[in-house]
Amino acid sequence: MAFSERVARLKSSLIREILAAAQRPEVMSFAGGLPAEPMLPKVDWSDMPASMGQYGMSEGEPALREAIAVEANKLGVKCDASQVLIVCGSQQTLDLASKLFIDPGTEILVEAPTYLAALQSFQLFGADCITVPQEADGPELEALRQRLQQHKPAFAYLIPTFQNPSAVRYSEAKRDAVAALLDEFNVTLIEDEPYRELVFDAGSATPIVSRLQRTSWIYTGTVSKTLLPGLRVGFLIASPDLFPHLLRLKQAADLHTNRIGQWQALQWLGTDKYRAHLAELRDFYRVRRDAMQVALEEHFGELATWEIPQGGLFFWLTLKDKLDTRTLLQPAMAQNVAFMPGEPFFVEPDANPGHLRLNFSHVPPEKLGEGLRRLAAVVREAQGSREAQGSK
Template sequence: MRITVNRNADTPIYLQIKNQLRDMIFSGVLPVDFLLPPERSLARELGVNRSTVIKAYQELKADGLADSHVGKGTVVLPQTARVPAAADRYINPLPWYQLFTESITASHDTIISDIMARTGRDVISFAGGIPAPGLYPVAVLEEIQAELFRTAGQELFLHSPVEGCYPLRESIVQLLRQRQIAAAAKDIVVLSGSQQGLDFAARIFIRPGDTVIVEEPTFFGAIQIFRSAGARVIGVPIDKDGLRTDVLEALLVRHKPKFIYTLPTFQNPSGISLSLQRRYELLDLAYQHQLPILEDDPYGELYYDTTPVPSLKALDRHGYVIYLSTFSKALFLGLRVGWVTAPPQVLAKFAHLKQMTDLHVNTPAQLLLDAFIRRGHYERHVARLRQEYAGRRNAMLKALDKYKVPGIGWNKPAGGYYIWCRLPDNIVRHKLVANAAKRGVVFLPGEAFYPDGTQGDTHIRLNYTFAEPEQIDNGIKYLLQAVKETTCANYEEECQHALKPLV
């Protein structure tokens, strides 16, 4: 048995002895029942104090590798973990669902992954909030990336600050100024998409049992995140001017929420924008009740008629608004780069969670975006999107009017991604999804956007940015054929059962 001691090492000598004995036991060099040298003998051989060897043996005993017997000394114990199980031994399946936390068990909605899967050549998808792939500025980004490989070198693959690369934050400041938001680079934390911002806000502010106020309808991803954090999600109805502040005021008194979540500009799914008057009313209520506002603004740059009114963050003079935005809607989802600007106390918590979650946003994407913005490509690209998406919106509105069926209605959004479409009252909604899918058309049912899940069955959300212009007319034609087929006139028995009065 050969043990070496390095007196210049940082590892204590007793651990050096213990570790070498442990390795010999595991490797089989020291078999079961092997008698280890007496403490005095090993201490003399290694030139160390006896207490050092005693401590090494105690560590072996604590790990279940050896045991001492009076009159026999210290012996190596059998290592049962090293004995392979019999080939025919039955192993019970691991009960995974019993191990999950309550919050993750309750969250089983797969709507986002389902949307991502519902794309393909044989499908006309009006379901996802996805930018048009044909408009991606691939050539420009390829040129910038090639240049970065030549000039940035190793920096391209190094870590970046938790808050994000400073040059990119400076570029985001310029974008915010165009939105009338005053901020400095230090006021920004770069995120892995605004969805991460929603998750961080939930983790920062929500305790189980807290209440969060949202618009009704609202983004289903936010509903999922807030509920997973244990929040009770309360909806406030909207009208043509956005969130109804008259209803909100009573709810604030009754429920005392942690914060208000809102998409005030080209709202998802309705496409409605909160009027300027309502924005001031919402801010005034927040000030009165000392309530933060979480403003989600992924679509504000995509206006097609007139420039939208200033964001809540631009109007806020008292630091109540936490502002989230993203590059996913103006560029493409694969980037996963968004940002938050908020009061310094809040930003510090976002940065702390960013560090714990994934350290920082990937460096190549940040450097690529920074160069794309600084060279004016971003502004030109967004201008092109406004023109292209306005054309696709108009094509969908024209098709809806062309193939219109009785009882159907829709809004004309001034920007964003979506048309919020009302179905006939006599529709059998759960049959509509299947009938449309048979025709190769997918959309998003309205109930996904309501906190209680019991409303919205009279609406569907139609995205007009992802489908090619030539697909939109056919897609709407097939969809409205499915609507016509799925009315109670064609499912008379089922509708009679559904409408049977309770007495």
């Protein structure tokens, strides 16, 4: 069997395997990034026109593209509907961008850590990923400038607002600085913002693409975190030089996005009903975030450090006594606790041990304590046995 060269780069997805294992009802899962079931809004289909059953345009439904452009302009992203492409969730934007930019060996720039399914897509197409370390308020600017001087990445892929996994929200100053650097070196920006609307604490930050003067850009969003992921409806907005290529790649990939989901998304975007739902969602997740913080302080205060996430769905813990957290998976699952090891979020996993990504939206608050108690015991056990080995 002769497969393509890229299949050799097709990794088994650790997160897939963990999520599959975490399906058992007795498992307390801090692993996934699923919206909480009680927060899935009740949707009505009775008014959907029959015409939504027919083939549609590759660009997406005109009214939905228009609504997305309106919302984007409110955020400061100057665009019109002709720059909006409806996709089957943000993951498809990554696939289309990979196709547009990446040949084997193409250099691209990503944060360290970054979203592991983005890495999976870029590396499948053969990208050589250059990394910039993430700080609490965004990337290390000196490192970013140095990378841009030494390399000519096809694009920079950034998640500036409640990054998955680190929960970092770039400061205003770093947003400006990053935009200026990308403009200076004329590097295309792909700005991925699935979590923008899941904000719990004051403080706003307009997208970096809205600060660019010169370079090309793709801005990508989704309704998966705020409405229904099962619709598989996301969008990208692209600078006019990129749009026609992305459209043709979308057409070659799957003709067009399902119209049923597009119609449902249109019933919400920009409406009072949606704003009310988002407010409810933020309140719900804020309560869970706060409960998680309390439980973490109790069980992980001695073991790890972390920033309180101001949005998104995750805590990002750094162990004080670092070890490869992938080795914790099996003992944790034996205790019916699932979590995401931090290593796969790095281009060089083995060089970046000691982080855990913990979701706070899924486990009910009354079970948090028990789940984190068990997980902390697994960490202590592993550290203890390592020390015991070390002292032999």
